[in-house]
Amino acid sequence: MAFTRNKIAIIGTGNTGETIALLLAQKELGDIFLVDIPEKADSSKGKALDLLQSGAVEKFNTKIASTTDYNDLRNSDLVIITAGIPRKTNMSRDDLLETNVTIMQEVAEKISVYAPNSYIIVLSNPVDIMTFVCYKATGFPKNRVIGQSGILDTARFNTFVAEELNISVEDVTGFVLGGHGDEMVPLIRYSSAGGIPLDKLISEERLNAIIERTRRGGGEIVNLLGNGSAYFAPAASVVQMAEVILRDKRRILPAIAYLQGEYGYHDICLGVPTILGRNGIEHIIGLPLSATEKESLNYSAKKVSRTLSKIKSNLT
Ligand SMILES: NC(=O)c1ccc[n+]([C@@H]2O[C@H](COP(=O)([O-])OP(=O)(O)OC[C@H]3O[C@@H](n4cnc5c(N)ncnc54)[C@H](O)[C@@H]3O)[C@@H](O)[C@H]2O)c1
Numbered sequence: 001m002a003f004t005r006n007k008i009a010i011i012g013t014g015n016t017g018e019t020i021a022l023l024l025a026q027k028e029l030g031d032i033f034l035v036d037i038p039e040k041a042d043s044s045k046g047k048a049l050d051l052l053q054s055g056a057v058e059k060f061n062t063k064i065a066s067t068t069d070y071n072d073l074r075n076s077d078l079v080i081i082t083a084g085i086p087r088k089t090n091m092s093r094d095d096l097l098e099t100n101v102t103i104m105q106e107v108a109e110k111i112s113v114y115a116p117n118s119y120i121i122v123l124s125n126p127v128d129i130m131t132f133v134c135y136k137a138t139g140f141p142k143n144r145v146i147g148q149s150g151i152l153d154t155a156r157f158n159t160f161v162a163e164e165l166n167i168s169v170e171d172v173t174g175f176v177l178g179g180h181g182d183e184m185v186p187l188i189r190y191s192s193a194g195g196i197p198l199d200k201l202i203s204e205e206r207l208n209a210i211i212e213r214t215r216r217g218g219g220e221i222v223n224l225l226g227n228g229s230a231y232f233a234p235a236a237s238v239v240q241m242a243e244v245i246l247r248d249k250r251r252i253l254p255a256i257a258y259l260q261g262e263y264g265y266h267d268i269c270l271g272v273p274t275i276l277g278r279n280g281i282e283h284i285i286g287l288p289l290s291a292t293e294k295e296s297l298n299y300s301a302k303k304v305s306r307t308l309s310k311i312k313s314n315l316t
């Protein structure tokens, strides 16, 4: 039987793109193409070479190359989009809208021509909107265009809970839904530590403080870095999605999906619980929500809808 290797393209070779490449290579998930604009051709080539040589020490068998030519994307199994500008101190993710929509449309149209059978993971911000733009511009089926936010937001929540309880983060299972903004919805009722509901372990006041810090988790790092946004945890989150898809692990993970009635929302991309596997989004899990939880999710979805309405009419 012929042995085939996955082919993975990463569009955008900045902080998140290069970190994703390293983590993917270490896991030997497939051969990697780094793609950036012509002005970045040399730096992308340098990064590809440097990453490749790290394999001689780490002992991974992954081919890593760079390109600015989308012809090289032919037969890609997975395309990860990190192309776009990141925010800086005092900016919101929505401040990136205009620039990143233009970039996303251009990139997505090329993917639809050169890698029409690929699965796409979108990271660029504002990511709920970028996932929508990518879905519309590629014309791909909705299970193949998947945005990343919930794994990262949940990772932040889990980290803060583990610190609060002075326990291993391995035992914490949080659950964050909704848009990737300050209105995201950490669901305490579906969160636990070692199987124990969190409200049995942490006071309401402390839980509210953790929720608030989670919502502003991206901004906290932007303010500390000064000139860009987080990339280690975002890259780890994307690589978890990539692994689950390429290895058909069928894990329950939050992902940004195109919704057609799920949770009562139509024609919008939003973070929801999904089963991820070889078919991308295999299933969107419909969870019963309390009135308060639904109100919070509505608030978050409205924020995404408002931003979406600014660009919807310009989408082809
Ligand atoms: N969804 C999330 O959870 C999450 C997490 C972190 C970052 N992000 C977002 O990801 C994006 C990238 O962040 P970063 O820290 O890697 O930024 P970065 O500036 O380090 O890298 C972005 C790269 O994209 C490239 N690029 C720009 N236009 C391009 C095009 N048309 N084709 C190909 N490449 C192009 C740039 O040249 C640059 O190399 C930002 O929008 C950021 O807000 C999202």
Ligand SMILES: O=C(O)C[C@H](O)C(=O)O
Residues within 6 Å of the ligand: 086, 087, 093, 125, 152, 180, 217, 218, 219, 221, 222, 229, 230, 234
């Ligand atoms: O906060 C940002 O702008 C980047 C990313 O969305 C994050 O949450 O770290």
